[in-house]
Amino acid sequence: MSARPGTGRAARQLAAALPFLAPWLIGLIGLIVVPVVLVLYWSFTNFNLLQAPQWVGAQNYQNLVADPTFWTSVGNTLYITLIGVPAGVIIGLGTALLLNRDVRGRDFHRAAIFLPAIVPPVAGAIVWIWILNPDYGLLNAVLSIFHVSPLGWLGDPSWAKLAELLIVLWGSIGQIMIVFLAGLKEVPEQLYEAASIDGASGWARFRHITLPMLGPVLFYNVVVGVIFYLQFFEQAFVITSKDLGAPVNSTLYYTIYLYQNAFDFLKMGYAAAMAWVLFLTTLAVTVLFFAFQRRLVFYAGED
Amino acid sequence: MAAPARSMAGTPGARRRQAGRWGRRGLVQVTLIVTSVIFLLPLVWMVSSSLKGNADIFVFPPVLFPAQPQTGNYAQALSYIPFGTYFRNSAIVSAATVVGTLVACVPAAYAFSILRWPGRDLVFRLVLATIMLPFPVVMVPQYLIFRNLGWLGTLLPLMVPPFLGAFITPYFASSLAIFLLRQFMLGLPRDLIDAGRIDGAGNWRLLWHVVVPLSKGSIVTVVLFAFLTSWTAFVAPLIFITKGDLYTLSLGLQQYQSLHFTAFNYLMAASVVFCLPVLVAFVLAQRYFVQGISLTGTKG
Numbered sequence: 001m002s003a004r005p006g007t008g009r010a011a012r013q014l015a016a017a018l019p020f021l022a023p024w025l026i027g028l029i030g031l032i033v034v035p036v037v038l039v040l041y042w043s044f045t046n047f048n049l050l051q052a053p054q055w056v057g058a059q060n061y062q063n064l065v066a067d068p069t070f071w072t073s074v075g076n077t078l079y080i081t082l083i084g085v086p087a088g089v090i091i092g093l094g095t096a097l098l099l100n101r102d103v104r105g106r107d108f109h110r111a112a113i114f115l116p117a118i119v120p121p122v123a124g125a126i127v128w129i130w131i132l133n134p135d136y137g138l139l140n141a142v143l144s145i146f147h148v149s150p151l152g153w154l155g156d157p158s159w160a161k162l163a164e165l166l167i168v169l170w171g172s173i174g175q176i177m178i179v180f181l182a183g184l185k186e187v188p189e190q191l192y193e194a195a196s197i198d199g200a201s202g203w204a205r206f207r208h209i210t211l212p213m214l215g216p217v218l219f220y221n222v223v224v225g226v227i228f229y230l231q232f233f234e235q236a237f238v239i240t241s242k243d244l245g246a247p248v249n250s251t252l253y254y255t256i257y258l259y260q261n262a263f264d265f266l267k268m269g270y271a272a273a274m275a276w277v278l279f280l281t282t283l284a285v286t287v288l289f290f291a292f293q294r295r296l297v298f299y300a301g302e303d
Numbered sequence: 304m305a306a307p308a309r310s311m312a313g314t315p316g317a318r319r320r321q322a323g324r325w326g327r328r329g330l331v332q333v334t335l336i337v338t339s340v341i342f343l344l345p346l347v348w349m350v351s352s353s354l355k356g357n358a359d360i361f362v363f364p365p366v367l368f369p370a371q372p373q374t375g376n377y378a379q380a381l382s383y384i385p386f387g388t389y390f391r392n393s394a395i396v397s398a399a400t401v402v403g404t405l406v407a408c409v410p411a412a413y414a415f416s417i418l419r420w421p422g423r424d425l426v427f428r429l430v431l432a433t434i435m436l437p438f439p440v441v442m443v444p445q446y447l448i449f450r451n452l453g454w455l456g457t458l459l460p461l462m463v464p465p466f467l468g469a470f471i472t473p474y475f476a477s478s479l480a481i482f483l484l485r486q487f488m489l490g491l492p493r494d495l496i497d498a499g500r501i502d503g504a505g506n507w508r509l510l511w512h513v514v515v516p517l518s519k520g521s522i523v524t525v526v527l528f529a530f531l532t533s534w535t536a537f538v539a540p541l542i543f544i545t546k547g548d549l550y551t552l553s554l555g556l557q558q559y560q561s562l563h564f565t566a567f568n569y570l571m572a573a574s575v576v577f578c579l580p581v582l583v584a585f586v587l588a589q590r591y592f593v594q595g596i597s598l599t600g601t602k603g
Binding site for chain 1: 339419444477596
């Protein structure tokens with residue numbers, strides 16, 4: 001037995017585990033850690049892919065703060081986040097509550113609402129471009145039944161963001177609903193029974209039992225939603241691929257502008273500064289929510 | 304909340320409440336039907352438009368069921384763009400993603416659940432942290448890394464990262480696969496694994512002959528998500544695929560959209576074929592999709 005048996009055992013355990021972790025570890029270092037560090041370095045340089053990066057200090061960050069287009073992209077991203085997350089959570093929770101009852105055709109409705117969540121985003125965006133066509137689209141036709149005059153949707157700067165949100169919500173509510181349904185299944189039936197005996201109304205039961213018990217699941221949906229909208233890209237890119245951010249930058253989101261800077265303008269240093277800001281924001285959001293969630297979970301008496 | 308007990312069968316109040324219950328039941332039913340129609344209508348519209356002739360497509364108000372379905376649109380749409388090539392590229396990338404995810408994530412999950420080693424749970428937190436990593440943060444450096452490796456102009460930038468547990472998308476990532484598999488393996492009966500150890504099985508044999516067969520359900524879930532995500536992926540192909548004949552379906556369709564903006568019937572036909580593999584997977588394995596999403600949401 002060696003002088004430090006604990007160390008020897010630890011080394012043996014590590015040596016046994018390493019082969020199982022090797023592929024993941026190589027990927028983590030080569031494709032995640034190194035890129036994140038590179039992005040940090042480039043964010044302090046002038047870099048156009050053709051010449052070696054030149055150190056410029058905090059110039060890129062100063063330019064970002066002074067760049068009105070950057071703030072437009074931040075504003076547009078905040079707009080869809082602040083509307084999209086609550087809308088997704090409310091509709092997702094609403095449909096889950098309806099499906100959590102003993103209703104006819106439950107499996108059918110669950111599948112119908114979930115189905116759009118697995119449709120490829122590009123295909124979803126394309127069919128919606130056609131639905132939202134101002135002249136021949138389905139939506140304006142449906143609205144005309146209710147005497148609503150045709151809307152410009154994706155071509156109208158004041159409607160374009162909401163139109164894109166409609167597309168994204170259609171494709172994401174199914175997933176939110178499934179998570180809520182799973183959460184609802186874990187609420188103990190006895191709590192409702194006890195509340196019924198106490199004569200609690202439906203709203204009181206929802207407010208004092210369902211909602212607190214759903215706390216962790218609710219927070220999961222909010223965190224995933226916020227992080228999704230912060231990096232929202234796919235549908236917006238497909239819809240405006242000929243003129244990114246159109247009409248008049250009303251759908252220029254954060255990552256669309258990042259993409260433009262990197263691959264259209266070849267301003268890699270500037271794009272790297274944006275990427276690093278996105279990284280820090282995501283990190284902050286995650287840490288903040290998890291700290292908050294721990295308190296909430298404690299409140300609900302779980303864990 | 305100490306209201307008096309007020310349920311007395313046969314009283315007028317009880318009868319009124321009974322009627323109210325039926326009314327509410329009807330309301331729930333109607334709301335659900337309307338919601339389902341709203342969610343399904345775009346897909347019905349996709350199929351309906353794909354069967355319309357050039358004359359029927361630009362009609363207002365639009366017709367949901369074309370009088371003479373043009374099934375020939377499908378042959379037209381698929382020859383309009385190199386659909387076969389794009390389909391093959393998507394299939395190659397998806398197959399590599401599924402295999403790669405299993406090769407990298409099953410052993411990693413084993414190391415994070417069955418094996419014991421110092422710092423295990425701390426390192427696992429790192430896995431959890433990377434689930435939230437946005438792809439746009441690392442896409443520029445990865446682009447340059449792949450360029451230096453001479454991989455641009457091939458499908459390798461899409462095929463290799465899953466083998467290294469570095470498949471990143473907004474919906475599903477390698478880290479999420481490791482998480483799902485680990486949660487499942489943690490719940491496996493310890494006696495079975497200990498029995499395997501007493502029989503003298505090494506870790507690889509234990510993984511392959513005991514843990515993998517017991518984890519079939521979670522492995523199927525991971526396979527489905529890896530397939531679904533790589534089949535529908537758009538951002539990584541957009542950044543890393545530089546040659547037209549290597550386009551995946553997402554890229555091809557997107558380009559078709561901008562080139563032939565007016566040929567909506569062909570575009571819809573191509574979209575239907577694009578969605579088909581995913582829909583088939585969903586119909587065959589709905590249970591696993593639901594399980595996977597539920598688990599990430601409630602155990603996260």
